[in-house]
Each structure stands twice: as C-alpha cells, then as structure tokens.
Amino acid sequence: MRKSRLWSWFWIFIGTLYFVVPLLATFEFSLRARKGTLSFLAYERVFKDPAFWKSFGFSLELAVFTVIISVLLIVPTAYWIRLRLPQLRGAVEFITMLPFVIPAIVLVFGLIRVFSGPPLPLTDTYFGTTALLVAGYVVLALPYMYRSIDIGLAAIDVRTLTEAAQSLGAGWGTILFKIVFPNLRVAILSGSFLTLAIVMGEFTMASFLVGIKAFGPYMSLIGQNKTYESSSLAIISFILTWAFIGLIQLLTRGRAEGQMAGAR
Amino acid sequence: MSNKADMKKASHNRGVSLTRPSKTPWLTWLGVAPFFAFTLFFIFLPSASLLVGSFQNNAGQFTLQNFIGLLTPSVVNAYWVSIRISVVTALLGGLLGFFLSYAVTLGGLPQWVRAALLTFSSVASNFAGVPLAFAFIATLGRTGMVTALLKAWFGLDLYAQGFSVYSFWGLSLTYLYFQFPLMVLVITPALDGLKREWREAAENLGASGQIYWLRVALPILTPSILGAMILLFGNSFGAYATALSLTGGFLNLITILIGSQIKGDVLLNPGLGYALAVGMVIIMAVTTALYYFLRRRSERWLRI
Amino acid sequence: MNFLTLTNISKTFGNTVAVKDFNIVVEKGEFVSFLGPSGCGKTTTLRMIAGFELPTTGQIVLDGEDITFTPPNRRNVGMVFQSYALFPNLTVAQNIGFGLRVRKMPVQEIDQRVKEMLSLIHLQQFGHRYPYQLSGGQQQRVALARALAIRPRVLLLDEPLSALDAKIRVELRSEIRRIQQQLGITTIYVTHDQEEALSLSDRVVVMKDGLIEQIGTPFEIYNFPQTPFVASFVGTLNVLRAKVLDADKGLLSLEGQTFYSSEPLKQVRNGDVVSVAVRPEIITLVGGGAELNQLNCRVETVTFLGSIVRIQVRIAETMLFFDTFNNPHLVLPQVGAPVTIYFPREACLILELTRE
Ligand SMILES: Nc1ncnc2c1ncn2[C@@H]1O[C@H](COP(=O)(O)OP(=O)(O)O)[C@@H](O)[C@H]1O
Ligand SMILES: [Mg+2]
Numbered sequence: 047m048r049k050s051r052l053w054s055w056f057w058i059f060i061g062t063l064y065f066v067v068p069l070l071a072t073f074e075f076s077l078r079a080r081k082g083t084l085s086f087l088a089y090e091r092v093f094k095d096p097a098f099w100k101s102f103g104f105s106l107e108l109a110v111f112t113v114i115i116s117v118l119l120i121v122p123t124a125y126w127i128r129l130r131l132p133q134l135r136g137a138v139e140f141i142t143m144l145p146f147v148i149p150a151i152v153l154v155f156g157l158i159r160v161f162s163g164p165p166l167p168l169t170d171t172y173f174g175t176t177a178l179l180v181a182g183y184v185v186l187a188l189p190y191m192y193r194s195i196d197i198g199l200a201a202i203d204v205r206t207l208t209e210a211a212q213s214l215g216a217g218w219g220t221i222l223f224k225i226v227f228p229n230l231r232v233a234i235l236s237g238s239f240l241t242l243a244i245v246m247g248e249f250t251m252a253s254f255l256v257g258i259k260a261f262g263p264y265m266s267l268i269g270q271n272k273t274y275e276s277s278s279l280a281i282i283s284f285i286l287t288w289a290f291i292g293l294i295q296l297l298t299r300g301r302a303e304g305q306m307a308g309a310r
Numbered sequence: 311m312s313n314k315a316d317m318k319k320a321s322h323n324r325g326v327s328l329t330r331p332s333k334t335p336w337l338t339w340l341g342v343a344p345f346f347a348f349t350l351f352f353i354f355l356p357s358a359s360l361l362v363g364s365f366q367n368n369a370g371q372f373t374l375q376n377f378i379g380l381l382t383p384s385v386v387n388a389y390w391v392s393i394r395i396s397v398v399t400a401l402l403g404g405l406l407g408f409f410l411s412y413a414v415t416l417g418g419l420p421q422w423v424r425a426a427l428l429t430f431s432s433v434a435s436n437f438a439g440v441p442l443a444f445a446f447i448a449t450l451g452r453t454g455m456v457t458a459l460l461k462a463w464f465g466l467d468l469y470a471q472g473f474s475v476y477s478f479w480g481l482s483l484t485y486l487y488f489q490f491p492l493m494v495l496v497i498t499p500a501l502d503g504l505k506r507e508w509r510e511a512a513e514n515l516g517a518s519g520q521i522y523w524l525r526v527a528l529p530i531l532t533p534s535i536l537g538a539m540i541l542l543f544g545n546s547f548g549a550y551a552t553a554l555s556l557t558g559g560f561l562n563l564i565t566i567l568i569g570s571q572i573k574g575d576v577l578l579n580p581g582l583g584y585a586l587a588v589g590m591v592i593i594m595a596v597t598t599a600l601y602y603f604l605r606r607r608s609e610r611w612l613r614i
Numbered sequence: 615m616n617f618l619t620l621t622n623i624s625k626t627f628g629n630t631v632a633v634k635d636f637n638i639v640v641e642k643g644e645f646v647s648f649l650g651p652s653g654c655g656k657t658t659t660l661r662m663i664a665g666f667e668l669p670t671t672g673q674i675v676l677d678g679e680d681i682t683f684t685p686p687n688r689r690n691v692g693m694v695f696q697s698y699a700l701f702p703n704l705t706v707a708q709n710i711g712f713g714l715r716v717r718k719m720p721v722q723e724i725d726q727r728v729k730e731m732l733s734l735i736h737l738q739q740f741g742h743r744y745p746y747q748l749s750g751g752q753q754q755r756v757a758l759a760r761a762l763a764i765r766p767r768v769l770l771l772d773e774p775l776s777a778l779d780a781k782i783r784v785e786l787r788s789e790i791r792r793i794q795q796q797l798g799i800t801t802i803y804v805t806h807d808q809e810e811a812l813s814l815s816d817r818v819v820v821m822k823d824g825l826i827e828q829i830g831t832p833f834e835i836y837n838f839p840q841t842p843f844v845a846s847f848v849g850t851l852n853v854l855r856a857k858v859l860d861a862d863k864g865l866l867s868l869e870g871q872t873f874y875s876s877e878p879l880k881q882v883r884n885g886d887v888v889s890v891a892v893r894p895e896i897i898t899l900v901g902g903g904a905e906l907n908q909l910n911c912r913v914e915t916v917t918f919l920g921s922i923v924r925i926q927v928r929i930a931e932t933m934l935f936f937d938t939f940n941n942p943h944l945v946l947p948q949v950g951a952p953v954t955i956y957f958p959r960e961a962c963l964i965l966e967l968t969r970e
Pocket of ligand 2: 656657
C-alpha cells in the first residue's frame, strides 16, 4: 500500500516536472530581454507593438464568427436529429469526426484548390478569404462543438420539452431560441470556449490564407527574429489557453473531465 | 405553425383515410440541409478535389503516376519520419500518460491531485503549435534553461552529445508535451471503469495483485490503451504548426512537405502534392477506424 | 461443532461505526443469512470474513484457524458479488477455472471441475460464451460456480439476487438453496429482503445500525421477534396504539373497545399507552372460540391482489388491514359495511410503550 502510493507520487512528480519546467524556462527566458537584469521589457515591447493588437484582434474576430456560425449550424442540426431524424444520427456523427481524419494542413490544401478559382473564387477578395478561413475553423471545431452540444441535448430530454412547448402553442422559432438555446447554455458556452482556444493561436490554416494578419502567423514571425518577445508570447498564449479551459471547468463545475483538441 | 400542420394532417386524413399521411418529408429534411450543405462545401468538396487531383497529370488526364511518385526517396522518407515520430511519441506519451492516470485513479492519491492533473492535462493538450515550439526552444534550445542547468550541474553538454531541439528527438520531446496529457484524458475513464469487485473477486479466488493485473486488468485495458495510443499517433501525425515553428521546415515531415507544396510547388508537380495529401488521409482514416473499433470493444467490456 | 466463529467483531470507518460487538457461531454446513436495512453493516461484516476489510476489534476463526489477518487470497472462502463481478475478458469456462489456474491445478483437472460446475448450474452449453453474452441470471449463476469451483470452506453471497428481475430472483433463490444442500457448504448470505432470508436460511441474523438485533431460525424470527425492530422489519404488521386497562390480565383498550394480550404486561402500569402489533395473516372475519379477541370496525377498502384479497378496515382513527385467500365463492364485504374481526390473544406483540 505505502509502496504503491510512493510509486504514484513518483509519476506525478515526473508529470509535474514535464509540465512545469518548460513553462518556467520560457518565463525566465522572457524576462531576460534587458541585459543583466530580469525585466518585463519583452512584454512591454510586445504590448507596444501595434501589430500584436491588430493580429490579436483579427484572430479574436475570426474566433467569434467561428463560434457564432458553429452554434447556428450545429445546435439546430443536433436538435433536429434527436427530434425528427434519428436515422441520420450515425451519418452526422461520422461527418463530425471527419476533421480527425483530414488534418488541417490537408483541409486547407483542398480549400485553396476548390475556392481559389472559378466557379467559386473566394480567395480573390479579402472578405472571401476571411470567410473561407472562418469556414475552415468551423470544420476544425466541429468535433468538439458537436460533442459538447450533443451531450448537452442528451441531458435535457428535448423531445418532451418540445412537445410541452408545442402543446402550449409555441412555434419553431420560439422553441429554438426560448427553449433549446437557453437550456443548452452551458454546453454551448463550453464548446465555444474550446473553439476560442483552438482558433486564437491557430497557425496552419491562417498562414496559408491570411498570413501574418492572424495571431498565429504573427507569433511565428516574431519567433524568427525576436527571441525574448517570442517567449513572452508563448507565456501569453499559455495564460490564454489556461483561461479558456478554466472557464470551461468553471462552467461545467469540473464535470467536463477533460477537454481535448487535436494537434496543431 | 404546428397547429396549422395538425389541421392539414387532419384534413389529409379525411381525404385519403387508407394510407398513412405523408408528413411532407422534404420539410423535415430541410432542418438538416444547412449542415449538409456546409459540410459538402467545406469538407467533402475539398477532399474530393484533392482525390481527383491526385489521379490527374498536369494536362488534366487520368494517371496513376502521382501515386507512383510517392515512392521517390524524399517522399518515402517524409512519411517514414512522420510515422516514426508519431510512433515514438505515442508510445512514450502513452506510457507516461498511463502511469499518471493510474496514479490518480488506482494509486491511492488524494482527490485534489486527480482534479489538478485533469485540468493540467486539458490545458496542456491544447497548448500546441507556435507557442509550444517557443517554449521548448527556451527550455532545450542551445541557450535554453534545461540545457544550461544540465551543463552547470552535471557537466552534461547536450549539444556536444549531438542533441538538438530542432532534431527528431527534440521535436519528439516537444510533441510529448501535448501527447501525454491527451493520454491522461483518454485513458482515465477506462481506468475508472475497472471495477473494484474484479480485483476483489480475483483475490478471493486466490490471485495475487500481480496475477490480477496480468490476467484481468491489463487484458481488459488493452483495447483502451491501444486505442488511445492510436489516437496519439494520429494526433502527432497530423501536426504541422509545432514542427514548422520549431525546426523551420528543417525536419522532413509529411505535413511540412505538403505545406511547402501548397506554398510553392517544390515538387514541380501539383498532382504529386495531392497524392501526398490523399496518402496522409488514408493513414489517418485507417488509424481512426482502428481507434473506433478498439473503443467499441473496450466499451463492451467495461460496461458489464 | 463451531466451524466459523466471529467474536466481538467491530469495524469503524473514520467516525462511522459500521459494525459493533458482532458475535456468532456458525456450524458446518449451515446456511446463515444477515438480514437488515441498507447501511446496517451486513456487507462490512461479510467483507471482513472474506478479508477485504480488517476488523477494528475482534477475532475471526474458521475451522480452528484464526484468519482475522489472513490476506483474502489465502483464505479459501468463495464470494459472490451483487454485481456478479465476472471478468469480462474471460469466457464462462475461463472465469470458472480462474481460481483453479491460480492454484496451478493440472489442465485436465481444471477442465473436469469446470464441466462439473457448469452442469451444477445447468449451463453446460455456455462454457465458451463471454459474460456480456449472458443474461443477468445466467451471469450470477456463473459467478456462483466460479466461487464454488475452488471448493471454498465458506461461501459468502452479498445480495446476489438484488440486481435481477423478480421472477429470476425466485428461480435462482431455490437454485442456490438446492446447490447449497447438495454440496453441504457452509454459507453466509447477505440480503435486505426478508422473504429471501426466511425462505433460504437455517438461521437468520437480523441487524440494525451495526448491531445484532436477534439471531434465530426463520420461524423464531418471524413468530417470536425479540425487539420491536425485528417485529416491524420482518413481515408486515398492523400497529395499534392501545391503552393498558389492566396490566396483570393483559387487558387493553382501543377506541373504546377492549381486547387481551396473551400474557400479563410487564413493566407497564395501568393507563400507559403501548404499541401492539398484529400480523395481518392472523386476522379473520370468522369468529368462534371465546379465546379470540374481537373488534368491531368498518370496511374501508377491498383490494383484489390475485391469490389473496387485502381488506382494510377502520376503527375510528386506527387503520388495520388483513388478507384472506381468494376463492371464486368468496363473498367480499362491501365498502362501508360494519364487520367484526377476530384474532387470537397470542397474536398480540407488544412493541413499545409510551408513558403519558
Ligand atoms: N469503505 C467505507 N468507508 C466509509 N464508510 C463505509 C465504508 N464501507 C461502509 N461504510 C459505512 O458503513 C456502514 C455499513 O455499510 P454496509 O456494510 O455496506 O451496509 P449494508 O451492506 O448493510 O447496506 C454504512 O453507514 C456505510 O456508509
Ligand atoms: Mg451491502
């Protein structure tokens, strides 16, 4: 008994080390911008860089649009599948898993091939390119968003709720916006925060479609010539990720035992 | 609206009372139309386009030449490096993740350790890409903290020993940062599914702890462990941003190769690029299918 | 011949006392049930016998050997769990043979024993199936065979039937008794279902809050409960709040009518109010014999339950019910009609008193 607990603590120690050491190293590194002393100079420089705020804001916008479109696309679909088209359940679940099979790099390759010329020349315009990127992000977020919402729907017996609402004379719009969405609040929010976490630092798709306008490619550019700033950006990203995951845990009161996203 | 529908149904019923009223099926299907339209445009069309492209030559005629082109040494090497790094990080990450998960589920540690580990794992499995590469450069780069400390404390000069954070093993260590947390997240439910009664039944029948693990617990967990490791494999096989930011495209991974193909056709043959992508999707499809097969199997066991 | 002895056993988990001062002597081949409401310490006691919990105090002796601190895998006692606990990765035959393989028995002998066990539980054709391919009842029979295959010194069963449907439960209940009799194995059976305990056991241990309330044969437990708890937990009861008119004669009064208990009332003064329990099956609508108590009441409800008819009657504020066997010629009393009920003096169990 005692021996096995010691063994457990040993592994926790190793895991903690692996987790903490790179963060410590990065943090320490980010403080070394001024020769000889530790300072927050690198952070100051980052925060003073207009490009930082611009790319951050741009990615945040992309993320917000991704969340809105994802929710509007997935909630009604998942709801309708549970209510009226259970025979499509398998097919939809299969589709939502496809982003695992098609890595982001392949997906963006295909998107560029399809949408960079007639008959669908989306990449010709600024708006079109941005829209295409948002669409790509919706696909990336699909597995997590769908799973979160489907679990949420499973918890609230939508069929009975719908029938009760209908018997009281509610139409579809009322049902969807006054009943389904509010009851799925936690599921939607936790799916959204995960989407935010995925999109904010996304590099692969952004670098091919919009370049350094987005936060991920911007960070990458900084990394190529400014060492200390890149460390501070890593710390900022980490805090951001932590905040999103923390919000999810808070929302679900730790019931969401783990949120996972794919590799980037 | 529903009232109107009901009324329509009722009148319909009176008219043709013998057949079941058709509930305007196309209206029902309209509910999922946006989803299918979206996925058609942004998943199926791009995939199909790559698939078609992979069977065409520069003039747009059918050819198998692109797939034969996959056999050129540099391409084979890229696949091979990608597979190797995925296998290595899946195995190492899988082991570390498993032991961590074991520690917090069956290892007799207090509850807060479990909660902390799961939260950390959620964060770390999401912390990938550009910033992760920066972090490991600051850790294991030439002037990184760990590199310096190892030299100062143990006189161990990593770089003199041939190690580099930009190398295969450097990238593997970096990938492990999101691999083992993912393992923790995936395998913890399986370890939770091991019933206390199984252990007790085994002991009751005379088995030692070791025999219980060998004959009962490990066989029950095997599909879950394999499945999780396959998931880890796919996770690193598809990774691009981390590798590119870390090695600057130095390491010849399949994703990096595809990336440079998108940017500027290094292979001088777009068809070959599409074939690369298709090959990658096939590998991912096989691993994902295996994962689901194994997961189904372990669910069947763990539910009893 | 005391085969299994538990002496002064107690168990505390942190602040909860799960079992206290538990003493029992079980004879070889005996079938003993632990009966009590959920949380009364039955499982804990059983797990101490199996070795999964160490007693806080006391001693467990099995067949002359002190096993109080023997690890579970050296005790050679068989255990059947409520949740079956079959190993899902092993076939039925492998599950049954698990304990034998651990003991390094030769393969032929294992096969032989497994075959015997399969025929004992009437599942000869199922050796190659996996647990998930069996029904709950079948799984529990396999679990029983697995526990018996090692020829344990004692068989322990922890609510083995409570996860099953009512019908299977009754079926498997008689199966367990048959197998126990056939093998003559000493058995401890934990249950919260009094019907199971009464129908299966040689002796029943009724427990409450970690303490033994009464040990006795099912007949004794049912007919001569020694505490109010045993009386109310085992079987169903009518409870009448009656006033003592004459303690020496056992004369009681209920809503202005009088009746007698079988014996003089001890430790009770005239004017005290006591709770009197009367089993429903003993009340009849047919009088005769001056020894019978009789009470006049009004029919409240008549419920047809198939083989029996349950009649509820009212005496002012007091409700009573009793059952009569159904037969097609039965003339049922009308609701609201006045009836007289009869019950013998010996049927009155005095539960507790409240002094005013
Ligand atoms: N491992 C344990 N830790 C703390 N308390 C326990 C544990 N096991 C049992 N108990 C407590 O001991 C009491 C008796 O439990 P148990 O023996 O399982 O009752 P029964 O089987 O009669 O339902 C209960 O109050 C229960 O909460
Ligand atoms: Mg119990």
